[in-house]
Amino acid sequence: MTDIVERADGFRLGVDPTPDDVNEANWLIDRMTAEIEHLRADRDRLDFLDECNARLNEKSGTKYGWKMVMNHNVNRLMTQKGHLAVDLNDADAVGVPSCRKAIDGEMARIAVARAALTQEGK
Structure with missing residues (x-):
């Protein structure tokens, strides 16, 4: 688990959050969103390589x-x-x-x- 996910996992706003709690929650959401975008980009790159190789094999019979x-x-x-x-x-x-x-x-x-x-x- 990444540091940001561990931090978010331990953070709960509760019933009556303070403005500082809301700011921290928003900061965590922003960081997690950026991390998810990064992970999706890496996933897409690797998927692209596997798809290209699969198409090559299918087309060439290799x-x-x-x-x-x-x-x-x-x-x-x-x-x-x-x-x-x-x-x-x-x-x-x-x-x-x-x-x-x-x-x-x-x-x-x-x-x-x-x-x-x-x-x-x-």
Whole structure:
């Protein structure tokens, strides 16, 4: 939960709000509205990528998936189809149907690597 949502969750106007209560409620509503707009924009961007890839696969009769590649040479989100994927350090070319899943997988891999470094004291 974001800080603004936690703050709003703990805030209730009650029966007879003061002008300060109303001002704070309006401020919270404005911030939450902005956060919702930001989240919707991100959702729409990712949906657009998945829709484009789905149309490409449907039109071409292919089954390209998504792969997020991160290494010492490159950071890239790419579509791929098994043996056709080429990258500087691409040992396992297995794509997933959603760009979100590709991003989530790489985030999980990085989180594990960071935790290992933290345990090692680096």
